[in-house]
Amino acid sequence: MSLTQSIENAKKFDEKDPLAKFRREFYLNPNRIYMDGNSLGLLSKKAExxxxxxxxxxxxxxxxxxxxxxxxxxxxxxxxxxxxxxxxxxxxxxxxxxxxxxxxxxxxxxxxxxxxxxxxxxxxxxxxxxxxxxxxxxxxxxxxxxxxxxxxxxxxxxxxxxxxxxxxxxxxxxxxxxxxxxxxxxxxxxxxxxxxxxxxxxxxxxxxxxxxxxxxxxxxxxxxxxxxxxxxxxxxxxxxxxxxxxxxxxxxxxxxxxxxxxxxxxxxxxxxxxxxxxxxxxxxxxxxxxxxxxxxxxxxxxxxxxxxxxAGIESIRAKSLSLTRFLMELVQENLIEDGFVITNPSEDDRRGGHVCLEHDDAARICKALKQQGVIPDFRSPNVIRLAPIALYSSYVDVYHVVEILKTIMREKTYQQFSNKRNVIA
Known part of the structure; x- marks a missing residue:
């Protein structure tokens, strides 16, 4: 197991995160890992x-x-x-x-x-x-x-x-x-x-x-x-x-x-x-x-x-880049053999706030993720977008998302779903 793969490493990143305190400002569902903040951000207590x-x-x-x-x-x-x-x-x-x-x-x-x-x-x-x-x-x-x-x-x-x-x-x-x-x-x-x-x-x-x-x-x-x-x-x-x-x-x-x-x-x-x-x-x-x-x-x-x-936009950007880099490293180490392709730019100065994964079974994989408590985003015809958000996502969240994806792919639970998008994707 590499250093990147370890849950211990994810926890160390969270312990050193200067923006970690903002996580408690948001309403987070304890049974879900939210990776769709690039479509709809979560409610904060201050916004409420x-x-x-x-x-x-x-x-x-x-x-x-x-x-x-x-x-x-x-x-x-x-x-x-x-x-x-x-x-x-x-x-x-x-x-x-x-x-x-x-x-x-x-x-x-x-x-x-x-x-x-x-x-x-x-x-x-x-x-x-x-x-x-x-x-x-x-x-x-x-x-x-x-x-x-x-x-x-x-x-x-x-x-x-x-x-x-x-x-x-x-x-x-x-x-x-x-x-x-x-x-x-x-x-x-x-x-x-x-x-x-x-x-x-x-x-x-x-x-x-x-x-x-x-x-x-x-x-x-x-x-x-x-x-x-x-x-x-x-x-x-x-x-x-x-x-x-x-x-x-x-x-x-x-x-x-x-x-x-x-x-x-x-x-x-x-x-x-x-x-x-x-x-x-x-x-x-x-x-x-x-x-x-x-x-x-x-x-x-x-x-x-x-x-x-x-929080400051510069600090937000720094954590966003770190989270997406961590996610890409985990995908590269664990999911490439399952047919995933990372298609967002890898360079920090060319990458926005989400990671783009392409897979032939993207729609049904997104449904399987939601069944397991991960909220992703699907874009037709074959894109899974995952957006760890600097103010409320943790490195442990990112680690668990990839672990859940590994299980879905190894156990082929995604095959129970149709590979067609819902009305809202």
């Missing part, structure tokens, strides 16, 4: 408390909760934007908690995609999450442009990852806007955001990123890198809860630009209740809000971000 506080504000203040509550609703989106900015290397004025990831993407495309002359195309990739492509296609159609000819999708050479040089090569004089994931949702590849942003600007294109699989797991320097815009969800690594309100970033250089999709909450705060039919939009990222904030879907994020900022 901040949600209950907004309910108390409603209970005691009624409509005056907008200004007089302990967590005033009228300023909640801006306050949460400020708390989020530290995680992405942004100014508070550049960051806003609002909408959903897809509505925010529509807002960014409506604001920044201005086809003219030769520049009439949007560049994306062939591995990105479908929702991003749906939004791009619909925005092109709103401009009277065919997605068949005006959407460029850079292909993958291996079907799993992208080469930054291939993306850069595809940026020609016809590309007006580029939208890419920071981390690919299947393989967990982390793209070089700084390199891609510089290349886009050198070629006269606007560039934005979907941070769904990196925010809360990986430090960013969006302002310094001069990224034009970004969007994200908050229910994964930020642990805001199912349907938690999303967020957006707009670089300071673009603040003051009129929102493509205007709404009442696009207004400057001090004139919003003048009720004018002429919009005076905010000079901050607040301009890109549309409708009234969804308070009870935002409130848990207050407590969650307090925890995140207390």
């Amino acid at each position: 408390s901040s949600l209950l506080q907004s309910l108390e504000d409603w209970k005691h203040h009624g409509i005056d909760g907008w200004t007089d509550g302990q967590q005033p609703w009228f300023y909640m989106a801006e306050n949460l934007g400020g708390m989020t900015s530290t995680l992405i290397g942004a100014h508070s004025s550049e960051t806003m908690t609002t909408g959903s990831i897809t509505t925010n993407l529509h807002q960014m495309l409506a604001t920044f995609f201005k086809p003219s002359g030769k520049k009439t195309k949007i560049l994306a990739d062939s591995l990105t999450f479908p929702s991003d492509i749906y939004a791009i296609q619909s925005q092109l159609e709103l401009h009277g442009l065919s997605p068949d000819t005006h959407l460029i999708q850079v292909t993958s050479q291996d079907g799993r990852t992208l080469l930054e040089d291939d993306i850069i090569e595809a940026i020609d004089e016809t590309v007006a806007l580029i939208l890419l994931p920071s981390v690919l949702y299947r393989s967990g590849q982390l793209l070089d955001i700084e390199k891609l942003t510089k290349a886009a600007h050198d070629k006269g294109a606007i560039i934005g990123f979907d941070l769904a699989h990196s925010i809360g797991a990986i430090p960013h320097k969006l302002h310094e890198w001069k990224v034009d815009f970004a969007v994200w969800c908050t229910y994964k690594y930020l642990n805001s809860g199912p349907g938690g309100v999303g967020g957006l970033f707009v670089h300071k250089d673009h603040l003051g630009r009129r929102p493509g999709l205007a709404g009442w909450f696009s207004s400057k705060k001090d004139v919003q209740f003048d009720m004018s039919h002429t919009l005076t939009h905010a000079e901050t990222a607040g301009a890109y809000q549309i409708g009234t904030p969804h308070i009870f879907s935002m409130a848990p994020l207050i407590g969650s971000l307090e925890l995140m900022n207390d």
